[in-house]
Amino acid sequence: MRNLLFIISLIITLVSCSNSNKVKFINESDIQIDSILLIGNQKCNPLVIKKLLPNNTITGFLENCNESVGDGSYIVEIYSNKSKTTKGFGYYTNGFMCFDEFEIKFSKNNTIIVKEKY
Numbered sequence: 222m223r224n225l226l227f228i229i230s231l232i233i234t235l236v237s238c239s240n241s242n243k244v245k246f247i248n249e250s251d252i253q254i255d256s257i258l259l260i261g262n263q264k265c266n267p268l269v270i271k272k273l274l275p276n277n278t279i280t281g282f283l284e285n286c287n288e289s290v291g292d293g294s295y296i297v298e299i300y301s302n303k304s305k306t307t308k309g310f311g312y313y314t315n316g317f318m319c320f321d322e323f324e325i326k327f328s329k330n331n332t333i334i335v336k337e338k339y
Contacts, residue, residue: 243322245280248273250329258298259283259325261313273327283318291315297335299327308333 248254257270261283268283295311306327313319322338 242283242318242320243280244268244283245278245322245324246270246273247278247324247326248275250327250331251275252301254327255300255302257300257325259323260296260298261318262293283323295323297325297333299333306331306333308335310335311337 244259246254246257252275254273255271257268257273259268259270259281261267265284268281270279270281273279292312292314294309294313296307296309299306311320311323320337320339324336324338326334326336328334
């Protein structure tokens with residue numbers, strides 16, 4: 222019985238932490254976003270999105286390069302009209318992302334709203 226519980230726990234852990242995760246960016250504002258930079262594991266490449274028009278959506282994938290760096294959080298930087306808006310959010314552990322999808326909205330009042338889906 223203990224072996225069965227161990228195997229089930231291991232499977233749940235492996236399934237819940239993945240290597241590539243979907244990120245959906247939604248521009249609800251009236252301005253064009255010039256670029257978006259999403260930074261996770263500092264040893265991995267960030268996700269870069271260029272040109273998101275007003276009232277549009279774009280999807281990308283944040284890769285995990287499997288370089289263990291301990292625990293940390295994510296940072297999203299949104300550049301538009303020569304200004305930058307930054308927000309820290311979320312959590313990764315031992316370099317692995319434990320979410321299935323992020324939804325990142327840029328609202329009409331220049332606020333960044335993040336929803337994590339597991």
